[in-house]
Amino acid sequence: MSTINLLKTLFHYLTRAGQWCYRYPLAGGVLLSMLSSVYLINNFAVVNRSALAGLWRLQQPDSVANSIFDSLLLTLSHWFAVDVVGAGHLLMIAAHMLLLVLLLLIARQLYLAKISRWALIFLLLAHPSYNDFRAYILPEPLFWCVWLFAIWILLKYYRSHTIAAIMTWFVVFLLATQLTVAAWFWLLLFPFGALFWKPWRRKTVAYALLGYAVIVIILLFLPVYQGISPMDWVIETVLSNPNSLAEVLGLNQSNWVKEENSLMAGVFVFSGATSLVVIRILIAFGLICGGLVLYAVLRRQYTIIDQERLRILIYVAAFDLFISVVLFVLDKDGGSLVSFSLSLLLFLPAALGLSYIFKKMATQRYSRLSTLVIVWCLVAYVASGFIIFGPRKDYLKTAGIYAAKQLSDRPLYANDAFFLFYAGKNPEQSTSWAAMQTTAPEQAFYYAYDKNRNRKLPKTLQGKTPIQRFANQRGDTLLIYAFEHQ
Structure with a gap:
């Protein structure tokens, strides 16, 4: 078979694939997702x-979960x-x-066309911030899966099987409280959301919502979160971090923030926190995706979504923003959770x-x-999502594996x-050369000094000869020194 025929055959099968x-999106x-995750890792x-x-x-051999x-x-x-x-x-x-x-199942519930679902796949799998999360080992993606599953249940079954949807929501987020404190706040979405999604159609739904509210209120005052009640946790967190956001906004340096103006200061803090969280979400979401959302709104593309489901989605997004602001004020946001959870929903528009x-x-x-x-x-969007532009740290991994085998x-x-970490030592026990x-x-001991390309070696190390050196292409170098008995 000639080369031309081989290329034609290959092109034919690629087209069929x-x-x-x-x-089948x-x-x-x-x-x-699987192939790109393996590549990123x-x-x-x-x-x-x-x-x-x-x-x-x-x-460690004696470790426990x-x-x-x-x-x-x-x-x-x-x-x-x-x-x-x-x-x-x-x-x-x-x-x-x-x-x-789960995102594709939600897109199907919103009646997004096949081309829109493929656009969703493209935007998600090539997103720079999301690809950072895919290379990391974090508990947040597990909570995002639980959260999206609950939203899918809500969109699919709230009108047809309201009570079952409410019970599922309760069970899902009660289990999710073992992953993050944010799940406790999501338990509060009912029955407040039901007031927004009227009519209820049946009295039994009102009774179910009332029972749900009673159970959640009881749980808030029981010692079910790390040995204390969630309400006590919130109170203790507020009392122990009264100035966390004030320091971020510079309020502690303002003369008008006095005890008699505490209400006004509180309003300013929450409004400032909302602005900061929105900015963080926009940064995590990116300029291209943000422009596409605006373009979809201006072209009224959202009208293809069923109005009842759209109202639920808008309320969930607003509730997520509220939770993000509260966790940010309490200094318990965990960074990535606040920065990207709402962005997952914004991928749809x-x-x-x-x-x-x-x-x-x-x-x-x-x-x-x-x-x-x-x-x-x-x-450029794809390139920014799959190309590492900063310095690589693989030389540290290579050096650590070498140290674990040769420097014991x-x-x-x-x-x-x-x-x-890669040398098998506790990563929290890193020690500066000055210390x-x-x-x-x-x-006698070994000391490994990670030298940034823009910094000079300490004077006391400049005259010593390292026994090994490892470097990346940018010029960052890890030098291993052997020190004899003092």
Whole structure:
């Protein structure tokens, strides 16, 4: 077979595969999610910093699970005979595949066309902030899956099986309270949301909502959250962090924030917190997606969504913003949870805007220059989601593995948590060189110094010769020194 015929055959099968994928967005999206997650994890090379301490603790022989997330990691590690890091990556791949499935199920409930669902897949899987989460080991994606599942139940069954939907919502978020404190706030969505979604149609629904409210109120005053009641937790958090947001906004330096003006200051704090959270959401969501949402609204693409479901979706989004503001004020937001949970819902109108652009491009209603600019923006969007532009830290992983195998004959210290983690040491015990000089051990030891390319070595290390050095392409270098008995 000639090369030309081989290329024709390959192109034919690729076209058939593309047609099959387009026909089944759910299956195609899951496959793309799995493949792209594997690529991102391999490309990122190291574990995210926030997970280092927890993963190191779980790797110890006598470790016990302190949460559902820890239990899942240990269970997967046992089932698949992999280390805890590998179990974490397996869990994240599965969680993000499930997250995409739930978003597509919600899109189907909103009557989004097939091209809109593919636009949703594209926007989600190529989003830079979301791809950072896919390379990390975090409990937040598990909560996002629970949250999206509850929203799907709400959209699909609230009108036809209202009481069952209410009970499912209660059970789902009661279980989710083991993942994050935000789940306690989501339990409060009923019955307030029901006031917004009238008419109720049946008296039994009103009775169910009343019973739901009574049960939730009782739970708020029972010691069911870390040994205390959720209400006590909120009160203690407010009392222990009274100035957390004031410091962020600079209110503690304002003369008008006095005890007699506490109400006015409180209003200002919550309005300021709302503004900051909205800004953080917009930053996490990105300029292209934000523009697509605005474009979909201006072109009234949201009118294809059933009005009752649209009202539910708007209320859920507003409630999520409220919870984000409250957690931000209490300094318990966890960063990623506040920055991206609402963005997952905003992908739906963004997909409507992008699919509308695709339709206009297909009918040649844009000029060639406009089409070229749109294609360039989409290519840049994909590039920003899959290319790591910053310095890579894989050299720290390589150095840590080397130290674990070759440098076990004496104590090992370092100023970098990543190196210590891969060397089998506690990443929370990183020690600066200045601290080592004041508390240097009497016996021989190794010290690993991670040198940034823009900084010079400390003067006391400049005259010493390292026994090993590891570097990345940007010039960041990890130097390992051997110090003899003092």
